[in-house]
Amino acid sequence: xxxxxxxxxxxxxxxxxxxxxxxxxxxxxxxxxxxxxxxxxxxxxxxxxxxxxxxxxxxxxxxxxxxxxxxxxxxxxxxxxxxxxxxxxxxxxxxxxxxxxxxxxxxxxxxxxxxxxxxxxxxxxxxxxxxxxxxxxxxxxxx
Amino acid sequence: xxxxxxxxxxxxxxxxxxxxxxxxxxxxxxxxxxxxxxxxxxxxxxxxxxxxxxxxxxxxxxxxxxxxxxxxxxxxxxxxxxxxxxxxxxxxxxxxxxxxxxxxxxxxxxxxxxxxxxxxxxxxxxxxxxxxxxxxxxxxxxxxxxxxxxxxxxxxxxxxxxxxxxxxxxxxxxxxxxxxxxxxxxxxxxxxxxxxxxxxxxxxxxxxxxxxxxxxxxxxxxxxxxxxxxxxxxxxxxxxxxxxxxxxxxxxxxxxxxxxxxxxxxxxxxxxxxxxxxxxxxxxxxxxxxxxxxxxxxxxxxxxxxxxxxxxxxxxxxxxxxxxxxxxxxxxxxxxxxxxxxxxxxxxxxxxxxxxxxxxxxxxxxxxxxxxxxxxxxxxxxxxxxxxxxxxxxxxxxxxxxxxxxxxxxxxxxxxxxxxxxxxxxxxxxxxxxxxxxxxxxxxxxxxxxxxxxxxxxxxxxxxxxxxxxxxxxxxxxxxxxxxxxxxxxxxxxxxxxxxxxxxxxxxxxxxxxxxxxxxxxxxxxxxxxxxxxxxxxxxxxxxxxxxxxxxxxxxxxxxxxxxxxxxxxxxxxxxxxxxxxxxxxxxxxxxxxxxxxxxxxxxxxxxxxxxxxxxxxxxxxxxxxxxxxxxxxxxxxxxxxxxxxxxxxxxxxxxxxxxxxxxxxxxxxxxxxxxxxxxxxxxxxxxxxxxxxxxxxxxxxxxxxxxxxxxxxxxxxxxxxxxxxxxxxxxxxxxxxxxxxxxxxxxxxxxxxxxxxxxxxxxxxxxxxxxxxxxxxxxxxxxxxxxxxxxxxxxxxxxxxxxxxxxxxxxxxxxxxxxxxxx
Numbered sequence: 010x011x012x013x014x015x016x017x018x019x020x021x022x023x024x025x026x027x028x029x030x031x032x033x034x035x036x037x038x039x040x041x042x043x044x045x046x047x048x049x050x051x052x053x054x055x056x057x058x059x060x061x062x063x064x065x066x067x068x069x070x071x072x073x074x075x076x077x078x079x080x081x082x083x084x085x086x087x088x089x090x091x092x093x094x095x096x097x098x099x100x101x102x103x104x105x106x107x108x109x110x111x112x113x114x115x116x117x118x119x120x121x122x123x124x125x126x127x128x129x130x131x132x133x134x135x136x137x138x139x140x141x142x143x144x145x146x147x148x149x150x151x152x
Numbered sequence: 153x154x155x156x157x158x159x160x161x162x163x164x165x166x167x168x169x170x171x172x173x174x175x176x177x178x179x180x181x182x183x184x185x186x187x188x189x190x191x192x193x194x195x196x197x198x199x200x201x202x203x204x205x206x207x208x209x210x211x212x213x214x215x216x217x218x219x220x221x222x223x224x225x226x227x228x229x230x231x232x233x234x235x236x237x238x239x240x241x242x243x244x245x246x247x248x249x250x251x252x253x254x255x256x257x258x259x260x261x262x263x264x265x266x267x268x269x270x271x272x273x274x275x276x277x278x279x280x281x282x283x284x285x286x287x288x289x290x291x292x293x294x295x296x297x298x299x300x301x302x303x304x305x306x307x308x309x310x311x312x313x314x315x316x317x318x319x320x321x322x323x324x325x326x327x328x329x330x331x332x333x334x335x336x337x338x339x340x341x342x343x344x345x346x347x348x349x350x351x352x353x354x355x356x357x358x359x360x361x362x363x364x365x366x367x368x369x370x371x372x373x374x375x376x377x378x379x380x381x382x383x384x385x386x387x388x389x390x391x392x393x394x395x396x397x398x399x400x401x402x403x404x405x406x407x408x409x410x411x412x413x414x415x416x417x418x419x420x421x422x423x424x425x426x427x428x429x430x431x432x433x434x435x436x437x438x439x440x441x442x443x444x445x446x447x448x449x450x451x452x453x454x455x456x457x458x459x460x461x462x463x464x465x466x467x468x469x470x471x472x473x474x475x476x477x478x479x480x481x482x483x484x485x486x487x488x489x490x491x492x493x494x495x496x497x498x499x500x501x502x503x504x505x506x507x508x509x510x511x512x513x514x515x516x517x518x519x520x521x522x523x524x525x526x527x528x529x530x531x532x533x534x535x536x537x538x539x540x541x542x543x544x545x546x547x548x549x550x551x552x553x554x555x556x557x558x559x560x561x562x563x564x565x566x567x568x569x570x571x572x573x574x575x576x577x578x579x580x581x582x583x584x585x586x587x588x589x590x591x592x593x594x595x596x597x598x599x600x601x602x603x604x605x606x607x608x609x610x611x612x613x614x615x616x617x618x619x620x621x622x623x624x625x626x627x628x629x630x631x632x633x634x635x636x637x638x639x640x641x642x643x644x645x646x647x648x649x650x651x652x653x654x655x656x657x658x659x660x661x662x663x664x665x666x667x668x669x670x671x672x673x674x675x676x677x678x679x680x681x682x683x684x685x686x687x688x689x690x691x692x693x694x695x696x697x698x699x700x701x702x703x704x705x706x707x708x709x710x711x712x713x714x715x716x717x718x719x720x721x722x723x724x725x726x727x728x729x730x731x732x733x734x735x736x737x738x739x740x741x742x743x744x745x746x747x748x749x750x751x752x753x754x755x756x757x758x759x760x761x762x763x764x765x766x767x768x769x770x771x772x773x774x775x776x777x778x779x780x781x782x783x784x785x786x787x788x789x790x791x792x793x794x795x796x797x798x799x800x801x802x803x804x805x806x807x808x809x810x811x812x813x814x815x816x817x818x819x820x821x822x823x824x825x826x827x828x829x830x831x832x833x834x835x836x837x838x839x840x841x842x843x844x845x846x847x848x849x850x851x852x853x854x855x856x857x858x859x860x861x862x863x864x865x866x867x868x869x870x871x872x873x874x875x876x877x878x879x880x881x882x883x884x885x886x887x888x889x890x891x892x893x894x895x896x897x898x899x900x901x902x903x904x905x906x907x908x909x910x911x912x913x914x915x916x917x918x919x920x921x922x923x924x925x926x927x928x929x930x931x932x933x934x935x936x937x938x939x940x941x942x943x944x945x946x947x948x949x950x951x952x953x954x955x956x957x958x959x960x961x962x963x964x965x966x967x968x969x970x971x972x973x974x975x976x
Contacts, residue, residue: 016518017362020355023525027352030533031563067948070919070937073898101937102917104646104854107894137643138850140890 048074058085065094072098076108083115091115106136113145117152125149156286156429159219160450163278163426166212167419170275171412173205174268176255178408181264182400184582187672188656188907191260192700192721194758195479202256206249213242216278223285231284238281242274265404272415279422289428291371293364294444297516299357300524302502307350309462310469310497311343314490314555317470321552324474326817327941328551337542338549338556341535345559348532350498351525356381357444358521364443375443379421382447387413389491396927397484399582399908423450444502451499458503461496469493473554478761482825482927483561486554493555551820561928573956574926577909579974580963581670581926588669589971590676593881595665595867595874599689603871606690606745607842608804610791611862612726613662613749614784615655615756616824617810619648619834620940621773621781628772631782634789635808639838642806645885647856647918648837650812653828654906658811658859659701659751665863666881669970670904677705683863687711687747690870695736696749697724715750722759726752727787734794754780757814757823774816805869806840809859818941826908828923830934830942833903833912835859839885845869849886855896856918861885880966902962911963913955922947922955931955 048064048071056064061078064071079094095112098105113128129145136142176198179185189195216239217224223235248254258264318335322328330338360381364374390409395401400408427449428441445453452458472489480486538546550556623629624639625646651667652658660674661667665682668674678684684706687694694712696702699721708714715732716724729750740746753759760780770778788808795801813832815821824832837857849869860882867874868884876883879899887893900915909926919937931952936942947955967973 013362013366016365017359019518019522020358020362020525023522023529024352024355024359027348027355027529030529030536031348068951070935071916072919073916101919102854105897105917106852106854107897135854136850136852136893138848138889139852140850143889 056081058082070101072102072105072108075101076105076111079111088115088119104135106132106139106142109135110139110141110145113149117145117149122149122152154430155219156426159282160423160426162215162219163282163419163422164450166216166278167275167415167422169208169212170271171415171419172201173209173255173271174408174412174415176201177258177264177268177271178412179264179398180255180258180260181262181268181404181408182395182398183260184399184672184907186260186264187700188398194722196722203253205255206246206253209249210246213239213246216242220281220285223281229285231281231286234281234284238274238277241277245270245274265408268408269411272411275415276418279418279425282422282425286425286429288372288425289441289446291375291446292442293371293374294357294361294442296358296361296521298442298502298505299361299444300354300516300521301505302498303350303354304347304524305505306494306498306501307347308343309465309501310350310494310555311339311346313465313469313493313497314342314553315339316466317473318549318552320470321473321820324817325552325820327819328548330545330548330552334545334548337538337545338553341538341546341549342553342556342559344528344531344535345556346494347528349494349559351528353498355525371443375446378443378447379417382420383413383417385413386416389413389488393487394484397482420450427453445506448499448502451496452503455504455506458500461500462504465493465497465500468496469555477820478757478822480822480825482827483554483557487558487561490555490558548819557820563929573924573960574909574929576960576974577911577924577926577963580967580972581909582907583669583671583972583974585671585673585675587972588671588675590679591969591971593664593666593680593682593877594685595682595864595877595881596872597875599685599872602690604845604869606692606870607845608746608748608800609692609866610748610795610804610806611750612788612806612808613659613751613859614726614808614810615751615753616812616814617755617781617836618777618813618816618831619836620831621755621777622836624838625836626940631770631773631778632785634785634792635838637789638792638806638808638840642838642840643851643853643885645837645839645857646854648809648835649833649856649858649901649903649914649918650810650835651858651860651901651903652906653812653826653832653903653910654824655701655751655811657904657906659699660705661860662811662862663702663705664860666860666877667902667904667966669966669972674704678707681705683866686863686867686870691744692747693740693744694747694749695733695740696747697729697751699724699751702749702751721751722753722756724750724752726750726754726784730787730791730794734791737794737798737800751811752784754784755814757816777814777816801840803842804840805842805845805866807862808836808838809862810835811859826905826910826925826927828903828905828910828912828921828925828932830921830936833914833921834918834936834941837862839865841869841886845886848889850889850891850893851886852893852896854917855893856901856914857885857896858882858901878965880962880969900958902959902966911959913958915955922951924956924959 048067056077058078058081061074061081064074065078075094075098079091082091082094092112092115095108095115098108102108109128109132113125116128117125126146126149129142129149132142133139133146180190220235220239223229223232224239226232254267258267322330360377361374364370364377367373387410390412391405395405395409424446428446452461472492473486476485476489546556550560620626621629623632623636624644650658651661656672657668660677663683664680688711692711695715696712697716698714713736715729729752733748737746755777760776763776763779765775765779767775769775792801795804812824813834814824815827815829815831818829818831821827837859864874864882865885868886874884879901897917900913903912903914910923912921912923914921919935921934921936923932925931933945933947934942935945
């Protein structure tokens with residue numbers, strides 16, 4: 010009798026083991042990662058330059074972080090870094106009118122009116138009727 | 153052919169026919185399947201089946217009577233009473249079916265469940281009759297070693313059969329490349345997975361064999377335990393694979409699945425009994441049939457037939473997958489095909505593994521069998537622990553090997569928190585209409601006539617039109633010149649998405665101008681039909697198609713003028729519709745503005761694939777879709793010319809978009825089903841405005857937009873000041889020139905499948921799509937910034953957590969709007 014129970018028990022137990030192990034490889038939700046900095050767009054306004062640089066490093070296509078970082082560079086009178094960051098954002102989003110206008114403003118402040126006007130015109134092509142872009146073009150033409 | 157063999161063939165046909173009747177009836181009873189497949193007439197051939205079914209049933213009964221004639225003639229024959237009772241009941245049912253034609257009038261009612269159960273009862277009853285009429289063959293206990301050999305060899309044969317088709321399926325799929333190394337890893341994974349499954353089957357068989365040893369007649373009990381195993385397995389397959397795929401759960405689904413399982417097992421044992429009759433007549437072989445051989449006999453009763461089945465296996469594997477791939481629903485039919493191939497492979501290998509009595513191998517011990525099972529387990533575990541790069545190779549191989557796809561999709565996923573999260577998603581999905589209180593949604597308080605003269609509005613929502621099949625989005629397209637001509641004079645939105653990956657909710661979301669609670673029946677939709685409110689407030693005449701969805705969203709009234717009357721949804725064709733529209737516009741009351749809506753089906757995969765178009769005509773594109781689109785394009789161009797000729801063009805808003813895109817072979821996917829992938833979520837959106845409405849508005853063409861933004865945009869264009877209803881609703885695409893549209897670039901937006909618990913987040917201005925799939929049990933992320941369709945990427949745990957939080961939060965907001973509580 011005991012022998013019969015063993016003969017039933019082992020395939021049954023193994024069947025349960027099979028059912029229990031029939032699962033996908035762990036880690037399907039991606040690797041752990043993150044710098045501890047919140048890179049959510051809404052929280053980027055209060056972040057420091059170092060935080061924003063971390064965000065850009067963490068997600069190299071995060072245009073919002075790039076624009077926030079460029080703006081922070083501008084505020085810190087780091088015009089070269091700001092321009093580079095705006096241009097980097099535009100390589101990812103070539104039609105982002107906000108980046109074109111912001112870059113145009115930077116160029117206009119530097120006295121590069123032709124380039125500023127071109128940025129404004131590009132912005133107007135994608136953000137048709139935008140008052141900010143139209144103002145940039147008008148100011149660049151007026152100078 | 154002997155009488156028993158002829159009867160076996162007749163029983164197979166009888167069972168196949170009645171199982172089809174039952175399947176159709178159960179699909180009708182399932183609200184989801186009825187709404188998605190049967191009501192819109194997605195498969196027109198089903199109509200023929202429904203019409204012919206009473207006659208086919210009558211023929212089936214007549215053939216059955218012929219096969220039972222000896223028992224019917226002679227009352228003294230064993231089982232004659234059962235045979236006569238069966239024939240009387242079946243004949244009465246056939247006459248009733250000819251009189252009432254029940255499948256035609258079945259609708260979405262409880263009758264579907266009853267008719268399905270009735271059809272299956274005849275299958276089981278005939279099996280009982282045959283078991284009474286035909287004598288049982290002498291049976292011996294099964295040989296464990298032979299069963300073990302059969303399982304191992306069947307796993308190898310089934311894996312090889314699917315592997316043989318991989319090069320051909322690779323040729324048909326888009327976006328998959330597999331190197332020789334990738335093929336080797338994929339095949340090894342498929343083999344290990346299949347071996348794991350067949351070893352589990354073997355373990356179940358030897359449990360049955362061991363239990364039977366305690367019985368008074370072990371071989372007979374063993375055989376019937378195998379039949380019971382088949383019934384149980386079929387029940388589980390129908391409930392967890394088929395019913396789950398059509399969102400049918402609960403008691404009704406269990407009853408239907410169990411009945412199908414029992415009917416299949418009954419038909420199987422019936423055919424086995426009939427095929428065993430040749431063994432009975434052959435006294436020499438009479439003692440040679442073991443229980444597992446008898447059980448396998450419906451597929452292969454001898455080594456010769458086994459060889460034929462095994463030789464045909466690769467062709468059957470390829471044909472079963474290819475025949476249904478374009479019309480499949482979340483790979484369901486392909487997976488059922490895999491199960492058929494597996495069963496055939498196992499039965500044939502068992503017949504082929506028979507050793508002549510003279511050199512029968514020695515019995516194997518339990519220790520040896522345990523050792524073999526552990527090897528299978530170890531192999532499987534080894535494959536499951538492959539590094540992530542190899543796991544990606546397995547994913548790619550699974551896209552072209554349906555058997556590996558079935559194994560991977562069946563695997564249980566993840567941790568307890570993931571299980572809880574998926575349960576939460578399911579609780580928010582396909583909710584019962586009675587658990588929802590529809591809110592009154594209004595973009596404008598006290599809606600009155602517009603400040604500006606209302607223009608005509610023409611809304612073309614081309615079902616399943618992909619963005620990358622339109623030349624303004626993809627320069628490689630040469631077959632949409634007329635849409636390009638319209639686009640040159642219109643606004644072309646670069647980042648347009650649908651909120652829903654399926655028509656059932658995408659269309660209501662467009663009419664509502666926002667997201668809706670996840671339910672298939674949009675009760676009280678008038679309270680939130682913001683488009684209809686706008687049209688009525690401005691005395692629009694609605695010249696429109698009433699497809700099966702809009703029929704429930706928009707009333708027929710004095711303001712409506714139905715186009716394409718008498719056509720089913722799947723028959724709506726742009727060209728015919730625009731011809732009728734032009735006539736109606738010519739005859740219209742010129743004092744009232746016209747509104748047009750249509751959901752043409754020309755490029756829907758169930759319609760377009762009926763065309764035979766040489767692939768060489770549209771290189772790089774799926775030819776039937778491209779050809780259909782070329783025809784649509786010409787008709788749209790003709791309609792634009794009509795508007796221009798009648799001086800209506802410059803007084804019209806003309807919108808060309810789609811409800812969602814479609815998969816056309818990407819990674820083996822076809823159609824949309826539960827797929828939340830770039831080619832389904834991204835849509836074209838082209839809006840032509842009258843010059844008088846263009847002045848004074850700004851529009852950000854590169855910003856993220858949704859089809860749900862169309863209606864609020866119409867409000868804005870007509871001069872209304874809109875309330876901002878929040879991120880779950882649409883917002884105007886056309887704004888004052890100094891308005892801030894940067895939120896479109898920054899915010900994260902909820903998207904959903906129309907048919908199951910699959911949700912996603914679109915973020916970073918549509919450059920990223922994160923998907924949480926509680927149906928398939930896996931998450932995914934796509935980078936849409938590169939190429940036309942983007943690419944899958946691995947997301948960090950932080951981003952995945954962020955997406956899950958966002959989905960939960962926005963679903964919570966949606967539930968609050970609709971006063972929905974999951975536990976109610």
